[in-house]
Amino acid sequence: MKFDIIVAGVGGQGVLxxxxxxxxxxxxxxxxxxxxxxxxxxxxGGAVLANLRLSDRPIASDLIAxxxxxxxxxxxxxxxxxYLEYLAPDGTxxxxxxxxKNIAExxxxxxxxxxxxxxxHAVLIDGDTLAREAGSLRAxxxxxxxxxxxxxxIRPETLExxxxxxxxxxxDQVVQQNLQAFRAGREAAAA
Amino acid sequence: xxxxxxLGDEAVALGAIHAGLTASYAYPxxxxxxxxxxxxxxxxxxxxxxxxxxxxEKTAFEEALGVCFVGRRALVSMKHVGLNVAADPFMNxxxxxxxxxxVVAVADDPGMHSSQNxxxxxxxxxxxxxxxxxPADQQEAYDMTREAYEVSERFRIPVMVRLxxxxxxxxxxxxxxxxxxxxxxxxxxxxxxxxxLPVNARRQWKALLARQGELRDYAGGSPYNxxxxxSGRFGVITTxxxxxxxxxxxxxxxxxxxxxxxxxxxxPTPLIRRFTEQVDRVLVLEDGYPFVERQLRTLLPTRxxxxxxxxGEVSIDGELTPDTVRQALGLPVAAGVSIDAMMPxxxxxxxxxxxxPHGDSYRALKEAVASVDEAVVTSDIGCxxxxxxxxxxxxxxxxCMGASVGMAKGAADxxxxxxxxxxxxxxxxxxxxxxxxxxxxxxxxxxxxxxxNGTVGMTGAQPTVLPSSRIQTLVMGLxxxxxxxxxxxxxxxxxxxxxxxxxxxxxxxxxxxxxLVRECLEVVREHKAATRASGAQPVAQxxxx
Ligand code: SF4
Numbered sequence: 001m002k003f004d005i006i007v008a009g010v011g012g013q014g015v016l017x018x019x020x021x022x023x024x025x026x027x028x029x030x031x032x033x034x035x036x037x038x039x040x041x042x043x044x045g046g047a048v049l050a051n052l053r054l055s056d057r058p059i060a061s062d063l064i065a066x067x068x069x070x071x072x073x074x075x076x077x078x079x080x081x082x083y084l085e086y087l088a089p090d091g092t093x094x095x096x097x098x099x100x101k102n103i104a105e106x107x108x109x110x111x112x113x114x115x116x117x118x119x120x121h122a123v124l125i126d127g128d129t130l131a132r133e134a135g136s137l138r139a140x141x142x143x144x145x146x147x148x149x150x151x152x153x154i155r156p157e158t159l160e161x162x163x164x165x166x167x168x169x170x171x172d173q174v175v176q177q178n179l180q181a182f183r184a185g186r187e188a189a190a191a
Numbered sequence: 192x193x194x195x196x197x198l199g200d201e202a203v204a205l206g207a208i209h210a211g212l213t214a215s216y217a218y219p220x221x222x223x224x225x226x227x228x229x230x231x232x233x234x235x236x237x238x239x240x241x242x243x244x245x246x247x248e249k250t251a252f253e254e255a256l257g258v259c260f261v262g263r264r265a266l267v268s269m270k271h272v273g274l275n276v277a278a279d280p281f282m283n284x285x286x287x288x289x290x291x292x293x294v295v296a297v298a299d300d301p302g303m304h305s306s307q308n309x310x311x312x313x314x315x316x317x318x319x320x321x322x323x324x325x326p327a328d329q330q331e332a333y334d335m336t337r338e339a340y341e342v343s344e345r346f347r348i349p350v351m352v353r354l355x356x357x358x359x360x361x362x363x364x365x366x367x368x369x370x371x372x373x374x375x376x377x378x379x380x381x382x383x384x385x386x387x388l389p390v391n392a393r394r395q396w397k398a399l400l401a402r403q404g405e406l407r408d409y410a411g412g413s414p415y416n417x418x419x420x421x422s423g424r425f426g427v428i429t430t431x432x433x434x435x436x437x438x439x440x441x442x443x444x445x446x447x448x449x450x451x452x453x454x455x456x457x458x459p460t461p462l463i464r465r466f467t468e469q470v471d472r473v474l475v476l477e478d479g480y481p482f483v484e485r486q487l488r489t490l491l492p493t494r495x496x497x498x499x500x501x502x503g504e505v506s507i508d509g510e511l512t513p514d515t516v517r518q519a520l521g522l523p524v525a526a527g528v529s530i531d532a533m534m535p536x537x538x539x540x541x542x543x544x545x546x547x548p549h550g551d552s553y554r555a556l557k558e559a560v561a562s563v564d565e566a567v568v569t570s571d572i573g574c575x576x577x578x579x580x581x582x583x584x585x586x587x588x589x590x591c592m593g594a595s596v597g598m599a600k601g602a603a604d605x606x607x608x609x610x611x612x613x614x615x616x617x618x619x620x621x622x623x624x625x626x627x628x629x630x631x632x633x634x635x636x637x638x639x640x641x642x643x644n645g646t647v648g649m650t651g652a653q654p655t656v657l658p659s660s661r662i663q664t665l666v667m668g669l670x671x672x673x674x675x676x677x678x679x680x681x682x683x684x685x686x687x688x689x690x691x692x693x694x695x696x697x698x699x700x701x702x703x704x705x706x707l708v709r710e711c712l713e714v715v716r717e718h719k720a721a722t723r724a725s726g727a728q729p730v731a732q733x734x735x736x
Contacts, residue, residue, distance in 0.1 A: 010539065011541060012544075023196075023362065024196075027196065027364070032364075033196075033362075033363065033364070034361060034362070034363050035361060035362040035363070036357060036360060036361040036362075037198075037360045037361070037362070038304070038360065039221055039222060039224070039225070039305075039360050039651075040221030040222065040224075040304060040305030040649065040650065041221065041304065041305040041541050041649060043541070043651075044541040044542060044543065044544065044574060044577065044649070045539075045541055045542045045543075045544065046539055046540055046541030046542070047538070047539040051361075060434075060435040060436070060438035060439045061435040061436050061438075061439040061513045062357050062358070062361035062363075062432070062435065063357060063436075063512055063513055064513070065439065065512075065513035065514050065517065065524070065525065066514050066524050066525045066526070066527045067524075067525025067526055067527040067528075068525060078536050078537075078539075079536075079539070081530070081533060081534065081535075081536040082535075082536050084527060084528045084529065084530065085526070085527035085528070085529065086527055087527055087528040088525075088527075088528075089528065091528070102539070102542065103537055103538075103539050103540075104581075105537040106537065107533050107536070107537070111532065111533060112533065114532075115530050115532045115533055118530065119528060119530070120528075
């Protein structure tokens with residue numbers, strides 16, 4: 001078994017925390033994990049990507065090759081388009097539908113979403129709305145982890161455990177919001 | 192022992208700690224920053240080792256040297272271009288025969304994700320005639336750093352551990368070993384090895400050259416340099432993380448090539464000879480310059496063909512990826528999913544945070560500059576370099592740490608008026624102060640603008656070595672005319688006044704310094720989080736926020 005994931009977003013959107021939660025949970029389940037991150041300049045509002053590789057055998061490369069990713073997980077829809085060349089033909093795209101329009105040439109959002117919808121396996125998630133309903137817009141990351149949990153080779157309970165661990169220091173309310181967000185995302189991706 | 196999940200950077204840091212590290216120094220720089228961040232966190236919890244940010248890589252290196260002078264183990268870490276700043280102590284440290292282990296961890300940035308060039312530090316190690324380790328994964332980063340201390344003390348040389356971005360910033364499981372205690376304090380057996388007067392330096396240099404055979408024997412016998420048998424007459428040499436990309440693809444080849452992996456330098460000549468005897472064609476894969484490739488390709492033609500970056504099988508620049516290696520091996524690259532609409536999507540370059548104080552400073556500067564036909568605005572390295580991009584387009588250069596100051600002086604000396612230099616507070620403390628000293632000495636007709644946000648913003652808001660409040664004292668202490676030294680708040684509500692001051696100082700024929708102060712938003716956020724966490728009432732912010 002091998003499961004390569006590209007997490008794509010914009011600097012400041014929490015791409016690294018999404019990747020970290022999935023990575024911790026995968027390790028807990030005994031999988032081998034390689035997690036490659038972008039630090040430095042790009043984190044200032046630029047395109048940010050994390051390579052996350054899960055396997056039941058040793059993994060050599062930190063980076064994912066073209067056409068091999070089982071999942072492109074988008075925190076932002078335009079960013080998904082940037083990494084489609086990494087998606088395997090039978091791979092899945094799961095993305096939030098909310099645009100971060102910090103560039104002048106942002107194409108019409110409807111066109112971006114329509115292009116994604118035309119892909120063979122695409123799941124579009126109204127992440128911001130679900131996060132707000134869960135009690136905090138900031139929990140949108142965990143909505144996306146929840147949506148991804150439909151295809152990840154990891155049990156949802158394990159993911160929930162690491163979400164709780166990650167937010168414990170911020171208090172019980174934040175933990176509950178993020179767990180709620182996770183479940184809402186998981187629910188939405190089932191539909 | 193236990194396992195830990197570590198970034199490549201963190202594996203180096205923990206390897207050093209477990210090797211009995213006493214002290215560690217660095218200046219923040221992507222992709223090396225997390226080495227020191229890990230050490231600072233560890234030191235906060237365990238009370239040791241000593242870990243600190245230094246003014247720049249040169250002072251960091253010299254502080255590390257002092258630790259070795261008294262017999263203890265030191266780590267100095269930096270990004271590749273930081274080694275240029277520390278090159279003076281680095282080159283000479285190779286001669287002093289330290290008895291306390293010294294490891295120089297340098298993180299290169301092939302592909303220039305966050306850098307102004309992609310120089311390969313292995314050349315520096317070769318230049319200084321020392322041993323260099325090049326880990327391929329996080330486990331090796333940990334193990335090799337430990338080993339590097341043994342090698343340093345055994346051969347009495349500094350030892351380099353060379354990382355690249357993808358290793359530095361990737362996380363994996365690392366199996367840890369038993370920690371070793373720190374060395375006892377002990378001054379050098381003879382301090383003459385440290386006094387590099389020509390008479391001693393000649394002796395030390397000869398001694399270093401005499402040890403080269405031992406270094407080659409060590410590297411030649413190291414399990415990190417490994418020859419794996421293949422079938423046929425094709426061979427691949429990998430160094431560092433190139434091995435991962437090779438292993439990722441090798442099973443797709445019809446027959447298995449001979450494979451030589453190099454993980455520690457000087458490159459193992461006998462092993463390379465044995466390898467080349469087996470092959471007619473050699474592909475060299477390195478995440479960096481064609482360093483081994485060039486050693487293989489001697490002046491005169493060889494019996495075997497060498498392929499790599501210099502012959503175009505691998506691009507001459509940029510980082511390796513699983514796909515570029517695949518191509519070099521002659522394998523087809525998978526297509527991925529393609530859609531016609533909106534491809535390629537517009538680029539999303541990094542930019543200043545919404546509300547960043549630099550944005551306000553640049554608006555004032557642009558207003559001042561708009562009042563003249565033409566101005567020179569040199570700048571420097573940090574978040575504020577992003578002011579070169581729209582919508583600001585406010586600065587015209589970014590060369591190396593501190594260059595803005597000297598370049599504005601040069602432009603003024605050459606007769607250009609007005610000349611502005613724009614530099615951040617941390618970059619100013621790193622390498623701008625000496626340039627300003629030159630400008631003070633000549634009363635150069637230029638205006639230095641210091642953007643003082645109280646932090647090293649780009650690398651993740653590390654503290655500067657001196658607080659903001661000291662910048663003005665420092666500038667005045669150098670002898671800048673108090674009438675032409677201003678400290679202003681970079682708040683949007685002062686935009687018009689700030690532009691006026693800049694205009695006035697631009698008209699003044701002589702040296703002016705304008706410090707624009709306002710905290711980086713990241714720092715403000717961290718303060719708020721810290722206040723919340725401690726349950727304290729938020730303190731009133733000063734005039735500069
Ligand atoms: S991190 Fe600080 S200095 Fe850098 S762009 Fe953001 S606010 Fe400005």
